[in-house]
Amino acid sequence: MSGAQARPLRADAARNRARLLDVATEVFTTRGVGVPTEEIARAAGVGVGTLFRHFPTKEALLEAVLVRRLETIAEQVTRLAAEAEPAEAFFGCFRLVIDRSAGKTEFTQALAAAGVDAHEALRESSAVIRARLAELLAGAQRAGVVRPDLGLPELVALLVGTGATMDQLGTDAAARERIFEVVFDGLRPR
Known part of the structure; x- marks a missing residue:
């Protein structure tokens, strides 16, 4: 690691980087990944040179942004698992993962098109989330609130499929809620 990379960011540089990530997350999530970096810099109140010092390419x-989103999900899932009862923790986590993953497919497709392996970048956060999901699933099954025949691979597949469904529905809150009700009903024991 070079000396420049090993040194922590100055306070103002760290604030700029955090602001850029906040703005980019909001803009990319609401307007898509096609928004030019110049607009991100302008919205963050910094020059394009500052953006490129922190992030040399749009990719x-x-x-x-994608790594930060997944790290945030991992932190929230861990907190929920520690603080809530099994049913609330499991179903709350399911909702959280779906709600916080909106637009993830567009991000990974844009990165793949540029030759970036998003799955490699997300490996650590994904492992944390999978471990918490396994714990939440086991706890919910022990409490009798989730069907006992559901395994982690099926749960992950349901999360992926439900996320894709929610992306199709867009901002229709009532339709999104109906999808959650249907999926949650299928997850509960008979």
């Missing part, structure tokens, strides 16, 4: 910015 680096997209990857950082």
Whole structure:
């Protein structure tokens, strides 16, 4: 690691980087990954040079946003698992993962098109989330609130499929809620 990479960011540089990630997350999620980096810099109140000092390419910015989103999900899932009862923790986690993953497919497709392996960048956060999901599933099954024949691979597949369904529904809150009701009903024991 070079000396420049090993040094922590100055406070103002760290604030700029965090602001860029916040703005990029909002803009890419609401308007899509096609928004030019110049607009991200302008919305963050920094120059384009500052953006490129932190993120040398648009793909680096997209990857950082995606990694940050997954790290945030992992932190929230861990907190929920520690603080809630089994049913609330499991179903709350399912909702959280779906709600916080909106647009993830567009990010990974844009990165793949640029030759970036998003799955490699997300490996650590994904492992944390999978471990928490396994714990939440086991706890919910022990409490009798989730059907006992559901395994982690099926749960992950349901999360992926439900996320894709929600992306199709867009912002229709009532339709999204109906999908959650149907999926949750299928997850409960008979």
